[in-house]
Structure formats: structure tokens, C-alpha cells
Amino acid sequence: MTLQDGLPGHRAVPARQSLARRQIAAKPRSALILYGSETGNAQDVAQEIARLTERLRFDTVVIDLDSIDLRDLLKHTIIIVAISTTGQGEFPQNARSFWKILLSSQLRSGVLRRVNFTTFGLGDSSYPQYNVAHRMLHNRMLQLGAQLFCPRGEGNEQHPEGHNGEFRAWIVDLKQELLQHFPLPEGQNIIAEDVFLEPKWCLRISPDSTNGSSNNTPANGVSQETLTLDTPPANDILPIADSVIADLTVNTRLTPSDHGQDVRLLDFTLSSNIDYGPGAVAVVYPKNFPKDVNQFIECMGWQSMADTLLELVPTTDVSDLATYPPSPLRYLESTKRAFTIRELLTNYLDIVSIPRRTFFASLAYFTKEGNEEESYQKERVLELANPELIDELWDYTTRPRRTILEIMPEFPSVKIPWQYALNIIPVMRGRQFSIASGGSLKHLENGNTRVQLLVAIANPPNPIIKLRKRYGVCTRYIATLQAGQQLSLTIQPGYLNVSPDEVNSPVLLIGPGTGVAPMRSMIYERLEWARRSNSRKPSLLFFGCRNETADYFFRDEWQNLADQSLTVFPGFSRDQDKPRTYVQDLVRKEASLVYKTLKQDQGKVYICGSSGNMPKGVREALADVLKEHGQMTAGQASEYLDQMERDGRYKQETW
Template sequence: MTLGCDCQKRTFHEDCSDQFRQIVARPRSALILYGSETGNAQDVAQEIARLTERLRFDTTVIDLDSIELRDLLKHTIVIIAISTTGQGEFPQNARSFWKVLLSSQLRPGVLRRVNFTTFGLGDSSYPQYNVAHRMLHNRMLQLGAQLFSERGEGNEQHPEGHNGDFRAWIVDLKQGLLQHFPLPEGQDVIPEDVFLEPKWYLRASATRTDASANNQPKTGTSSEVLTLETPPASDLLPIRDSVTADLIANTRLTPPDHSQDVRLLDCRVPSNIDYGPGAVAVVYPKNFPKDVDQFIDCMGWQSMADTSLELVPTVQVSDLATYPPSPLRYLDSSKTAFTMRELLANYLDILSIPRRTFFASLAHFTKNGNEDEGYQKERILELANPELIDELWDYTTRPKRTILEIMPEFPSVKIPWEYALNIIPVMRGRQFSIASGGILKRFEDGNTRVQLLVAIANPPNPIIKLRKRYGVCTRYIATLQAGQQLSLTIQPGYLNVSPDEVDAPVLMIGPGTGVAPMRSMAYERVQWAQENNSKQSSVLFFGCRNEKADYFFEDEWQDLAVEGLTVFPGFSRDQDKPKTYVQDLIRQKASLVYQILERDGGKVYVCGSSGNMPKGVREALSDVLREYGHMELEKANEYLDQMEKDGRYKQETW
């Protein structure tokens, strides 16, 4: 990304600053930007956009890395929603923008004509809570941008997730917008019951699409057994910047009678791709034909389900480069025609938990002709009401009700197929830490190897005991067969491990599938040591439920012992052993841990589930420093804080 001026070096300096100041803002326009790793910040940006549109701002929503810095000055207001990931890192689609914003060649006051505010999404189980948001916000102020409404922050550890804080913040945002940017004379706020025309819509295409050519099955089975269902089609998804991976094996590592189904996916990528420990592969899931058929029937789309459609702008534009981006902009540009069946199978997340804005959109298509229809409309309006967020939580999030499940409860609602991409969330790829590294990164023929350790999400429903719950992506992964191909995108992750640290000992803490990046690091460090003719020392604390069921890669750990790896396992569900978690292991091996941290200047890596685990690990490390370093609690915590600042304590949880 460039800074947007025409000078040869593409930077802001004396020769182009006047040009930068003279950009004229469009009348009453809003630029809503997001930096998002898993999609939460993007969802927040979309909800902010609905507000600004109702306040009659011409609104554009786009990720931070897709704009040039000068674009900020072209709009009346700029609102940024950004998540913090990794160890206080920026999301992948915000890193380039942040790098530009940090340029030392930016003059003070260069953004003084920008009116902005921000909302951050973070997780307080991370030590660097909402750091990316705070750094970006402060840098905008340093460059002269004007704050028109106080920033807000959401915490995923809140009982309602980030929505708990966002609900109050967006009310303040609306007041700030009305105060500082009053509506033009003679115009009012667009009421909630008025349908906002989307930027893009579907229309019948002149190009005929043969549904069979798309390899989309039209029927499913009524079986609830996962392995007996008709699986999704095996065709490749046209994901932009993806690589095609051949699935060599999809092996279940846990016994069939074990409560958790954990798979090791072994993939070959026919190209030379380098990646390091902590890198992730993004898998794009598909919906099952049975679910697609059910949704088509519910919406009454049977007659046009296999009609060729195209996604087009709502208004005629001469230059799409200046128009808000398509909801399917992540697809290869050659993909222009779809059927509704194909959209539902590959690109629309009908098994997601519906958000408030989904019900707000449904309200526009709810009939009110009789008492039952009136009740349905009243119920939808309740679920769309931001002041009744607890009602929405109890109806959708807590029991994990999906869009597919709730639609039959509102039979009077029929979503116009033209607006399907604007109302139903777009399917997002899911990130999985790569488990291969070192000698495991290449096949003998030189092709790249990518291995993923995946826990198939099939938890019992906490409210409705008889209703199955699946993870959208892991359910799809469970059906993949050796010989199939899939589209992957490879991202670097946030551990930032480099060969020059191979001489320093590392303490790796990875319970459950959190051991995947630890395995990658273990093999990588062995290879680095061999290449540098040096020795390496690594300690892994691994926690699982049962020694016989989910002690992943046990044989490999024994083989790697001669290369300097020591593994301490802990089991939390074995009847003949005391219940042991990774934080217990840290305390049990306190002397060794202290030696690695203090005497040897080693590094700590923590990977796995967010929440209690990383908090418990940090408390255990603090206890070790207090016991063996004779530190007070405050001093021990300061020591860990300094380790983070020095890059010696890194955490990647999900």
C-alpha cells in the first residue's frame, strides 16, 4: 500500500503536502474501516455502517489495508473497528496501514482534517489487552486527527462478548454524530422500519449456469449421523490468493469411543511455500446439501435455486474502484456467476448464530396480516431491539441457535433472494495453527507439507439437550477424504520465532490442540540447530484429558528427546492419576522453570484455548518467580511484563 501522493518516493513531504490538504471531502460521507482476524471487527463495522446510513451519511465499509492514507481526508467522518490479536499484534488486514501510519515522514497535523473515533475488540485473558486499538487511536491523535466521540472497547471475556460494551458505545456514537454533524435542514434520521437499499444485489444473469457443472448436490439425507450424511461438494472454492492443497490423509488420532474427535490433516501443496512456527492455514468451509435444501424450502426458493445469478451494484457506476466493495470480494475476480444453491452451499453462513442486525433486516420482510404474523413481527422487533440484548442472548447465543433453526419459527418471513448476500452473513475462513515444521515441512519431491491438528467441534447443547451442535468448519473437515483438494491461504501468525534464538532455551506450553504450533516449533528448532551445528534445549508442558486417548504425538516426543526436547505431560481425566493441568506442571517443575526464565534467559510460548488457561499459566509463572526469585507479587508481575516487552513471553490463544 502506498501513501497516496504522486511524488516519486510515494511519501508525504514538503513537495506534496499542499496537494494532500486540497482534497475536497464528499458531502456527508462516512468511511468505516476494520481490522479483523476472525470477522468480529468486520461485523462491528457493518453495524456502525447501518447507523451512519440511517443518519444519511454516504457510507463505505472496507478493511484498513485496502485504502490509502489520503482516503481518510475524503470523508466527513472516519470510524475504525479493530481487533487485537496475538501478542498485541494488528490483524493481517490492518498491518500495512499501521506500517504507513508509523512512517516518520508523516508531518504533525497531516490528519488534522480527519474527524474520527474508534472501537477496539480485545480479550482480557491476553496480557496485551486491546493494545492494537489503543496504539492506532493514539497515533491518529498524534497526527492531528480530531476525535468527535469517545473511543470504545469490547472484551470477549464479558458474559455477552464484545457486544456487551458495544451496545452502550454505539448509543454514545449516535449522540456524538447528531451533535457534531447535524442532519441537513429538512431531513430526518431514516427510521428503523425503513429498508435501506444495499450497495449490491443479486439479479438473474444472462449467462446460464448448469447446476450439475458446479457439482452441487441437490438432495441430502435425513440421517443425523455425520458420516452418513451426503457431504458437501468436492469442487475447489475460488478463493483469492489461495493455494490448492491435496489432502493426503485425514486421520482421527483419538479412539472412536473418546468424547473428542481430533484429526490430523496431512496436505501437499505443489509449490514451495515457507512458513514458520505459529503460522496458520485458513480453511474455507462448506454447508451440507441437506441444510441447503432445508433453507431453500423454508424461503420458497425452489423454482429459482439453480438459476444463474450475478452480483451487481444497486446503482449504475462508471468506476467500480470508487464504489463500496462487493460482499464476495475475497473470491477470485473471474468468478462472476452463481446459483442460489451454490451461494448457500459455499458462501453464506446459514449455520451461524444470528446477530441483532440480522433480525433488524428480517423485520422489513415480515408480514402482519393476522394475529400469528403480528406475533412473529413483534418477536423479531424484540430481538432486533438493542435495548433488549439479553433477550437476544437467551434466544440465540446461549442455546447456540442458528439461522437455519430460527427461520422455521418465523414462517411469515421470506427473504427476497435478491438481498440474500446482504442479510445472511458471508461464510468466513477458519484459522488453524500449522502443526508441521522442520523436516516435516517438505515432501521428498520438494512440495510443501502442511499438517493441521483439528478438534471436531461437536459439543452438547447446554440448553436443548437433544439438539446436535457442530462447528461449521470442523463438521466439513470431518467429511474430507484423502485425494480431495481444498483451497488454503497461509498466514504467518504472531509467534515470530526466528533461527537466531535457537541457542536460547524455550518453555512451550500447549494443552490440547494448542500443541500444534509447539510441535512445529520443536521440529523447526531441531533443524535450525543442525544447520548451525549447535545444541538446542526445549521444554514442553502438554495437557490433555487421558494418556491413552489424547496424548498427541507421544511417540514423536520420545524420538525428539535425543535432540534436546523434554516433555512433561499432564492428564485431567485419568481415574488413576491426580487431575493435572499445565499450570500445575509449571508449579511442579518450578526449579527448572525458574532456571529457564532467569538463569538461562529463555523464552516462553503459550498456545491453546483463551480464558482460564493463559491466566492460570501466568499466575503459575508468577508463583515460580516469587518462590525461587524471592520476589513480591508486584515484582514478579513486572518481571513477566518486561519479558513480554522484550519478546520473551508470547501467547497465541483462540
Template structure:
């Protein structure tokens, strides 16, 4: 750690996160940087990498936890949570633990931040003591969870200093003091020639994809070589077809994949796609950083961990990769690991400021500007510069031309690429390919929004741009997760009300096909009407533009008894309606399914206004004179449905 000598009284901090999409991990890493400046020996880990006994080895433990699904723990926190719930744990077993926590949630879910609150309560049941009030962030806030986090971390910093004071002769490290990262890059020991003697190192040629014809365009797309990652599956692309009308403004793809190995999944399961950056962007970034001589040199990771520390050693930032199978280089990292096309967070600018000089007027100005963007009190400055125009890290470096980050610090200065989750849209018999292998279909909206601010460079979604470039015959890495809908065959006894506008249709289609298979296998429904009683409510812009799987739904209505309610918001031949309007129009149908037949409600799609509007429509339907009569009664009924698992929501 940079600065003066360490305190005689060792102070250690373990920051652990449970994160589904990476937001809680980002919070944990920022807390870790703050704790380091307070001279704590700091380790940041996911919750499932921590043993319960490890919590007692640290001066303080700080949790960052997202709530997912209907109040569930994230995938990388479930083992830890199961251990924490063990009945064999005695009251008081964690009495020596001092902790605090920050929760990330979405108030469009009724069980807002409930996983975080359950964690806090359970830790205190076992004797752990809070040294700082817990904090919470809300994704529905105009600034997202950052608004709550910005207030809480100020309080946390002061509480850490009050509860765990520094020795009298020590002060916290100033924000402008650079702290050496625990891991850095270095030229591989096997390389004897200096970088200066070799401008073009031994670059490994990317593997070509079987069955994909070479063309001029192929050079502009990422390598098809698979990344050797731990715990993932190899998926082969059968098709990547556009399912919206060619003249429709949005490109939505049906990505058809088959897996090498068998994998059983149910409705609500998700596939995690790991994107790559495009070679042109990588080359531009290398030029901006002045890394040309080092770009293709073989590299290795070296550790700066303190071997005498009582804490667990900081994990490698590349621990999810099998490095023995990788020819590690800066170019490889920029294409496969570093998220240079993401919108930077405030902490990125704080980190970048350490590499800024002040010897010239331009350098001084750019450093001052970086510090403005890193200032939590000037959040509007950050919003206007990054979020509103969707400015990427690559574009930021085009603005801050005096900043040259030494390549040795690339893994700490730039964020890591995270996998993106997509709901699986196949289910039932659609899970099996013709050759018997497991099939996975994804419905993906390609993010390519126009920017009114930066007109000379197109906006892209990092992952969906990569998906749009994929072709039949290629192979990619995917992670698979079971999701949170937890649909069971026993549910055939009651109707399913499935509400999924836009690409929110994906898990609903999976459920329809799965319920159809269960009904056919068990003969649970009358012959010829295995989906009788089930209701699918779908919304899109126009029947001719983005009515996904229209022929399937026509068949399901005619042959299987599924009731389909479609709403079109921009169709010249139909009245303007949203799913909420269709629900109110068919209130008697829904009242019968929900109240009389004890049906279950499933909602999926964009978070924010859609789930709130759907809930309001349900309240109107259930509070009608012929139903529960009052809004209060309808509210209580929906709350009871949620507690009983009859009301489930999966939004993003």
C-alpha cells in the same frame, strides 16, 4: 438510499476495519448501517484497501480494529499501519480528518487492545481529531465485545448528530425504514426464459474428487469443487486421521495436507480453511425461503451505487471470488458463501424484521419477536434464544416461518462465510513431503457439543463439521498466514518454555521440530542433545485418550534432550493435574530456564482461564524464596519479559 431527498450538504462516512476472525468486520458493518440511517453516504472497507489520502475525502472516518497476538495488527491492516508509521509523514498531514474508533481485544492478554490504542495515538500525532471517545470491547466479558460495543454505538450515534447535524428539514431514517442494499442479485442477462417457466435451471454438477470412492454417504457431503478465490492455495489431502481414542468423547483430527506450490512458514503460522455448507441444510433452507424456482437459475450481481458520489464505490460482496469461473446461483451461494449454519447476531434480527409482515396474527407476533431479539436493551433474550442453545440461522428460519426473504437480497440479509484459522502443527523437516512439495499439518478438534435445549438437531462447528467430512484424495482451498510468534534461529541460544494444553500443542510441536532442524543444521548444541534445555508442558485428559504425538515426545526426550512435562486431568492411573500444577511442581527447573538462562515463554491454547492460570503459576514459580521472593517482583519481571519479546501468547 430510501426515504426523502438527500441533504444539500453531503455527509460521507468511511468505516474501515482490521479484522482477523471477522468480529471487527461485523462491528464495522453495524456502524455502517447506523451511519446510513443518519443519512451518511457510507462505505465499509478493510484497512488495507484504503489509501492514506482517501481518509481526507470523507466527512468522518470510523475505525474498528482487533488486536491480535501480542499487540499486533490483524493481517488486513498491516499495510495501512506500515504506511501510517512512515517517517516521511509530516505532523499535521491529517489535520482535516475527523475520526473515532472502537477496539476489540482480550484481557487475558497483557497487551489488551494495544493495537487500537496505537492507531488512535498515531492518527492524533498526525493531526487527526477525535469527535467521539474511543470505545473498547473485551472478549472475556460474559457478553463478549458486544457489551462494550452496545454502549459505545449509542454514544457514537449522538456524537455524529451533534458534530454533523442534518439539515432542518431532514430526520434520521427510522429503524423500520428499509434501506436498499448497494448490491443485489438478479437473473443473468443471458437467461431469456422466465423463472416461472423453468423450475429446475441449469445446475452445474459438482466435480467429483479424484481417488474418492462414491458411496451413499458422499451425496450428503459438500461438493469437492474448488472455489476460485483470490490469494489462496490449493491443498491436497493426504490423510484425515482421528488421533483421540475411539471411545474418547472428543474427535480430534490430524489433517495432513500438501500444497502445489512452495511456501515457507515458521512456528505460529496458521492455515485458514474455508468451509462449505452441507447439501441437506441448503435444500432445507431453500424450501423454508420458498426459493425452489430460483435456486438453480444463473445469477449476476447488480450495483446500486451512486455514480455521482464523492466516496469510493461500495465494493462487491463477492470481490474475493473470480466470478468468471463460477456458475453463480442461489444454491451455489448457499453452499459456498452464505453462513446459514452460524449463530446469528443481533443485527441479523434487525435486518430480518424488514421482511416481516403484519397482516395476520402469526406475522404480527413473529415481527414483534424479531424486534425483541434485535433490541440491544434485551440482550438476555438474544443470549437465551441463540448463544446458549447454539441455534443456527437455519433453525431461526424454521421458527419464523412467515418470513420469506426475497432471494435478490440474500447477500445483504444473510452473513457471509468466513474462513476459520487453525495453527499449523508441522515444522522443521515435517514441512517437506516425500515428493518435495510443502506439507501442512493441522490439529483440529471437531466441535460437536450436545445441546440440552435443542435435542432433535445436533450441534456442529461449521468448519470442523466440514473438515470431518474430508477424505484423502480431495483438494481444498486454504489461506496461509505467518502468525505472530516470530521465532528466529538466534533463539537457540536460550531455552524455550512451550506451554500448550489440548490442541494448543499444535504451534508448540511446530516449534520443537523447527528448533531441532536449526540446531542440527548449525551444530549449535552438543551432539545427541540438540533440544537440551527446552521444556514442553502439555495437558490433556488421559494418557490413553488424547495425549497427542506421545511417541514423538518419548523419542524427543530420549534422543534429542527435550524435557517433557505432561499433566493429566482425568486419568484413572495418574493424579489429577493441570499444566499449572506441573509448573509449580517443577519450579526449580523453570526458575533456572527463565531467570538463570534467560529463556523465552510461549503459551498457546484456549483463551480465558488457561492463560490466566498459567500466568499465576509463573508468578508463584518466580516469587519463590529461592527466586525473586515477592509477587510484585515477579509481576515486574513478567511484564519486562513481555516487552522484550520473551513472553508470547497465542490463544483463541
């Protein structure tokens, strides 16, 4: 029985009348919307589901999976989970602890029999383990007795409209199932779409604030009159919970100034002694630039409030915040309780993100119809908020990569109330970067921890709006960092799951571009393990870049390590005097050695780098090697690679 078939002994959707009997009449209708999200997509889906349940009169809480106890599932009328699959069929970072608890052998098969639930998964069918985390969680809940009230849904990023294509149809079905199984209380109707739902949290002027604004000077000490587009954000440390303070010692550009891409090597020192393994990531929390912040403040008409001290408070009286939906800024240290609008826009609100449909849905409540121009703007906002017109949103925002900062001046009549800034503007996410250091590079002589990052500064051309420059939110910030600055970093384990006993196996390391960062960490870690165990198996690195003289990263290091069981096979795709070569071409070129490593020596494969064509091409090349040297059919080669995945011998981390 496949994952999609469910588990034996469980019905796909329980009988409707049994659900009706199991409704809890003694307490209010409540919905717990859970998410496991790496990039924010599943969290956005959860928020949209929550808007539906609130309009259906459910008291709704939205929170990540790792922030609840299993017992919390029994306290609510319905449970809805939105979860993405990441890495090699892995759970997102904020869902891993919950999954471990769910797998406990101490849980009896009927422990969740009073839970009514459904799930929606987000995945990418170009990955071998498509939506597998979602399917495992869904089936485990069924195994523990939870009752399914709506068939699960799955979104595929390969759909022309991304995961929204399937989600748009699924949420319609969800609404019908909710109304069927959990009818509205007598005398109550669905809350109409044009009625504004008061958020759980809002901003208000702090009692500690002095009325009026400050001296109108940003935190970096530069006056508004002298700001330029390149004036960097202030060098204050963000109060991120569970983070460490990192001292930046080096921010070096590795590529020549005339090369098309700016790639940096950042070297951090952490006073804490933190261990990490190959594939670990450092989370960097970006900031917006003062000029952009000032522009947004002026666009919203918030000048008089920009520097007034505010606090984030619940919108309803509550005696115990532990039972109340969490704050949008719950990832900050609990001691951080007061903010200014300028501080929020600089450090915590992503005003240069591409707006999602839900952003326009929120804007619709603050449109006007006083004149013809205002009526047009309202009509346009409603078009962009309409899930049936997803192509319109795509053409207006996603395709030209228009940001919130850019679109708001096009709707001058729409003013977001500052009280709701945190509810409408997306919260800034930390960005993950694979750590490039490992082994002997991880610690300094004084015992401090060292973290190195290889970062490509995103500055893509705008395919539609030629005159507007595009930036990566975090990499633009990283490019301004100077040696001596301090940052808050969070270190996370990543998804490669490499253990010291793997030093006894040869490895194929395939990492083009900045994908070589975790490969470098792996190489140095394997050298350290080899010194301890007196075992040395070969490491074969397949590295691809554009030019041998421009972006052949760590070339000198590879030459110095050539006598330590490391062999590097470089390929260059843009050198004029060489044939265009990609990593998959290198795999085919070294077919006999690759086959020996995979089949005869039972080696392992690690693939890191950009998602899309590269990992597909590498897998096809490996299949070709097995067919050529192992006399396998296409089906046998594919099954061999699938088995390598199941055995943990084929791991992929792409972004």
C-alpha cells in the same frame, strides 16, 4: 503518560466549533468505516456503525483497513475504525499493512489534520495486552494530527454481554456527537429505523442464465431424494483469491473411536514452494451440507430460483467500481462473477452460524402483520433486534447455540428476498488452524510444501436443546474430507513471530490439547535451525491432555526426539489411576527448572491453546515460580512477566 491518556499536545475531544468550520461543504457527506477483524466481530461492529451513518445521511463505505490507501482518509467527512486486538497485542491480519504504513517515519506530524475520526476497540481483559492494538492505532492517528470528534469506545468480551455491552452505550454517544458536529443538511431528517435501506449490492438474474431451474440436483451429483444429514458437500475447489491448491494425502483420526473427542491429523501437499514459520496458520474455507442447504431453500421458498444463474451487481449506476463500496464476495477471484442460490448457500453464506442482533434487525423489514400469528412473529423479531433487550437475544440464540437454519422455521411468515441474500445472511469466513509441521517436516523430497493440521472436531453437547446435535461449521466439513481431495488454503504468518536467532535461547513450550500443534512446529523448526547453526538450547514442552492412552498426541515422536534437547512433561486430567494434572500444575512441579530457564538462562515462553482459564492459570503458576525461587513479591513477579512480554520473551496464542 499511558495509552489511555492519549499523546501530549492533543486534546481528548476538539472544540465543537472548530469541527463545524472544518466540514467540507463542497462534496457530499461521506463516512469511511474501517475494520480490522480476525473472527468477524469487529466487522460486524463496523456494519452496525455504517447503518447509523447511512441513516444520518452520510454516503457510507465499509472496508477492511488493509484495502485502503492513507490518502483515502482525506477524502471523507468522517473516519470511524472498529478494530480488535489479537494474539500477543497484535493487529488482525487485515490491518497489519495499514498499521505499518501508519508507523512510517516519513509521515509528518500533521499529515492527518483534515481527518475527523473516532475508534472502537474489541478486546478481552483476560489477555495481558487488552485492546492494545486499538489504543496504539488511536494514538498514532492523534499523533499524525487527526481530530477526534467522539471519545473512543472499547468492548470487553469479559462483560456479561460480551463486547455488545459497551458498544451499545457507545453507539448512542456516537450518534449524539455526529448530530452535534455534523448536523443534517437543511431540509433533511434522519432516515427512520423502519425504512429499509437499499444495500450497495444485490443479486439479479444473469443475462447468461436460462430461465427456470436446472435438474434440481446438487453439485455433488446426489439427488435431493437420497440426501441424508451426512451427505458431504461437493468436491469443487473454491475460487479464493491469494489461495493455494492443497492436495489432502491423509485425514487420520488420532483418538480412539470410543474417546469423547474426535481429533484429526490432516496432511496436505502444496505444489507451490511456500515457506512458513512456527505459529503460522492455514485458513480452511468450509462448506455447508446439501441437506441443510435444501432445507433452507425450502424454508425461504426459493425452489424455483435455486439453480438459476445470478450475478452480484451494484444497486446504483456507477461508472467506476474502484470508488464504489466493495462487494460482499470481494475475497473471491475476480473471474468469479456468476452464482446460483444453491451455490451461494453451499459455499459462501453461513446459514449455520448463530445469528447476531443485526440479522434480526434486517429480518424486521420482511415481516408481515396479516393475522395474529404474523403479528406475533414480527413482534418477536423486533424484540430480538432491540439492543436494549440483549439478554433476550442471548437466551434465544447464543446460550442454546441456535443457528439461522434452526430459527427461520420458527418465523414461517418471514421470507428473505433472494435478491438480498448476501446482505442479510452472514458471509462464510475461513477458519484458522495452527500449522503443526515445521523444520524437516515442511518439505517433501520432490520440493513440494507440506502442511499438517491438528484439528479437534467440534461436536459439543447442546446445553439447552438436548435433541439437536451441534457441529462446528468447519470441523464438520473437515471430518468428511477424504484423501485425494483438493482444497483452497490460505497460509498466514500467525502471531508468534519466531526468528531463527531464537535457537540460541532455551524455551518453555506450553500447549495443552491441540495447542500442541504450533509447539510441534516450533520443536522441528528449532532442530533445523540448530543443525545449521551448530547451537542447541533445550526445549521444554509442557503438554496436557485427558488420557495418556487416548490423546497424548505425538508421543512416539517426542520419545524419538528425547536425545535432541527436547524434554516433555505430560499431564493428564482424566486418567482414573493418576491425580488430575493440568499444565499449570506441571509448571509448579518443575519450578526449579522453570526458574532456571526464565531467570538464569533468559529463556522464552510460548503458550498456545484454548483461551480462558488455561493462560491465566499458567501465568499465575509462572508468577508463583518467580516468587518461590527468585524471592520476588507478587508485584515484582508480575512486573517481571510484563517485562518479558515487552522484550518478546513471553508470547501467547490462544483461541
